[in-house]
Amino acid sequence: MTVFDDLVGQDRAVAVLQRAAAAGAEALAGGRGAGMTHAWLFTGPPGAGRTAAAQAFAAALLCPSGGCGHCELCHQVAVGSHPDVETVRPQGLSYGVKETRELVLRAAGAPTLGRWRVILFEDAQRATEAAANALLKAIEEPPPRTVWLLCAPSPDDMMITIRSRCRVVTLRTPSTEAVAHVLATRENVSAELAAFAALAAQGNVVRARRLALDDEVRRRREAVLSLPRSLTGLGPCVDAAERLVKTSAEDAEEATTRLNESETTELRKIYGEGSTGKGLNKGLVRGGAGAIKDLEDRQKSRATRVKRDSLDSALLDLASFYRDVLAVQFGAGVELSTADRRPDLDALARASTPEDTLRRIDAIMLCRERLAANVNPQMALEAMTISLWNPRL
Structure with a gap:
């Protein structure tokens, strides 16, 4: 070892x-x-x-x-x-x-x-x-x-x-079999769950481990992959975009709230806030305001990053779904990372052409670029979901 x-x-x-x-x-x-x-x-x-x-x-x-x-x-x-x-x-x-x-x-x-x-x-x-x-x-x-x-x-x-x-x-992308073996032997999960997580994660060991060990991560992936069949009109497209934004905000809050509180409390202690006594340097306490403002700015930036990472993960899951739709349309003998959604894959493959699928993948990639360029998430996601809407479903 x-x-x-x-x-x-x-x-x-x-x-x-x-x-x-x-x-x-x-x-x-x-x-x-x-x-x-x-x-x-x-x-x-x-x-x-x-x-x-x-x-x-x-x-x-x-x-x-x-x-x-x-x-x-x-x-x-x-x-x-x-x-x-x-x-x-x-x-x-x-x-x-x-x-x-x-x-x-x-x-x-x-x-x-x-x-x-x-x-x-x-x-x-x-x-x-x-x-x-x-x-x-x-x-x-x-x-x-x-x-x-x-x-x-x-x-x-x-x-x-x-x-x-x-x-x-x-470093290269590990094979599905290698990731599944690691999950089964080191995380003590069932062979079936290990195989599912490894395939769904497409070689991403960190994500595969989260999928295998966290029910909430699997639930959120399921919600994202059910999105294409739910886009039946303009209203559902707007609702779907709003759900994605809300979920990313919840992820950011869950990941940062406790950390923000502990950081702020520790910094206030360093600058003597709440302390009393003759030896207290009041100038130091007043000077802590600038440091706290800097900390709050860093915390906001961190929260924004977590939101973006959460949205990007969802968009990559969507891109994988449409990649699998394209594979079904061409009859390609490749692993389908969203094989657990096979009925939806088949339905979209029948209701669209490969050109349609490529345009939808392009819309997802464009949304990622827009989010990286600080475009309003709600607007960027609405434009994407409208592009994903298939009236023939």
Whole structure:
């Protein structure tokens, strides 16, 4: 059992990372360390395990045994408590230059335990242009023991000057069988449920795990996939768009309310709000107002991101549904990720042409683009649902 065992279907990437970790150990011992570099870019489709691969590599670099998976150092990296590993998770829509400059300063410090200082940057594509330029300078002139692990969907999502200075590790979409095996053996779910979740998630291990373990996630997917048959007129199209917006808002509230409250309470304590006594610095209390305003802005940005992610997940489910409709229309012998909706697939396949289906897929993709460009969600979704309406059903 090693730190790489949780990477499903990524044998080629694991081999590269294991060789690099061995080269890193050789470099620490005074050798050449060929194959080890100071900047890495982990890319791959959603759910392929970009962050998991980067975290496993971090553990392999810091572990004297190359990532044994059972020592104290490996455990610390896994739970996020290792002093030499800093994980950056952009909470809002973007990651700013001020935050990046502070990160670069921290990255310049020497390792606490004498091996490597590792910066694991999730969703690095969210860095603004100014932030990316600040990051570029740090990657161009790195301290000798600092390693940057950047994660992004594809190399093209990063500035060309950054990706040209990184070694790219490309993760692939795991097979349905591999994901189902992991769910059945490690999550202790039935073989039938594991197979359903793996197929529905299309290789996204994180989503497959949620589908297998959370009844609410399965219910919401069912509601999204029932939407095409419900679009019987202009009114139902508007209602369907409103339901999607409402569901995304509920997801955001559920994910952020408790966290927002704890963050705000902690910040107010730091600035002495509610405290009394002669030693209280009233100027500090008044100065906390600006910090609280900054926190509220970040929390709003985080909530917006959660809403967008929720809507995007629903839109991807819809796109998968219409992709399966197209497969049925052409008689393609491929896996249908929405095979549990086979009667609906057959009905839409009979009631439309492949050209109609392609136009509907284009409408879904256009809606995703509009949401990413800050178009009002209700308006963007209404335009999409009207385009999906099939009068022949």
